[in-house]
Amino acid sequence: DVKVTQSSRYLVKRTGEKVFLECVQDMDHENMFWYRQDPGLGLRLIYFSYDVKMKEKGDIPEGYSVSREKKERFSLILESASTNQTSMYLCASSLVTPGKQYFGPGTRLLVL
Amino acid sequence: QQPVQSPQAVILREGEDAVINCSSSKALYSVHWYRQKHGEAPVFLMILLKGGEQKGHDKISASFNEKKQQSSLYLTASQLSYSGTYFCGTELESNTGKLIFGQGTTLQVKP
Incomplete structure (x- = not known):
């Protein structure tokens, strides 16, 4: 079964810190996604990637960047964390598009 | 651009049916459902x-329904395990994999 893992379940950071969220999938999926989930807003796409070193902006990329150096790993970077980036961050991967997305367990980030 | 889901929340007894709707203002290529x-x-x-x-x-x-740009999810004879939040994700352009999710519908099934 596909497994998507995220480096931390909970993270507390200070305003202005650089934050790295890591996501790894073990099924050789081409596509990987980063979402943030906030109550009442559903899941909103931050960035996605079709292949290694490829990235596309989602709906809310401001304040974020991503890195995909290896096919199985997709990192989300908060260059300078702000309190409005406190949220649940979910990573997902899929084999094809459109296709079933497999989600990781999420990282709950608190920025103080 | 975000699709609108209705209702926002629903409470059912085991065995009852429910319908969750997802409407978009834009033409859709595909609709995805998650729980x-x-x-x-x-x-x-x-x-x-x-x-x-x-x-x-x-x-x-x-x-x-492509013409109406909407999708409906039907849950028949609901079970306790159906409880959760249901999201529709809409894809506006073909083969991008880029989904725009609705705000979610919370379903609670009671014994």
């Missing part, structure tokens, strides 16, 4: 491609 239980990751239910598809497995099925 998320409290504290867990969203889990895929099904994808419907444009062409007026209807799909189902077990007692959960869905339809996609």
Whole structure:
């Protein structure tokens, strides 16, 4: 079964810190996604990637960047964390598009 | 651009039926449905491609009306395990995989 893992379940950071969220999938999926989930807003796409070193902006990329150096790993970077980036961050991967997305367990980030 | 789901919340007794709607103001290429239980990751239910598809497995099925730009999820004879938040994800452009999710519908099934 596909497994998507995220480096931390909970993270507390200070305003202005650089934050790295890591996501790894073990099924050789081409596509990987980063979402943030906030109550009442559903899941909103931050960035996605079709292949290694490829990235596309989602709906809310401001304040974020991503890195995909290896096919199985997709990192989300908060260059300078702000309190409005406190949220649940979910990573997902899929084999094809459109296709079933497999989600990781999420990282709950608190920025103080 | 975000699709609108209705209702926002619904409470059912075991065995009752429910319908969750997802409407978009834009033309859709595909509609995806996911269920998320409290504290867990969203889990895929099904994808419907444009062409007026209807799909189902077990007692959960869905339809996609391309002309009306909407999809409906049907839960029949609901079970306690159906409780959770249901999200529709809409794809506006073909083969991008880029989904815009609705705000979610919370379903609670009581014994």
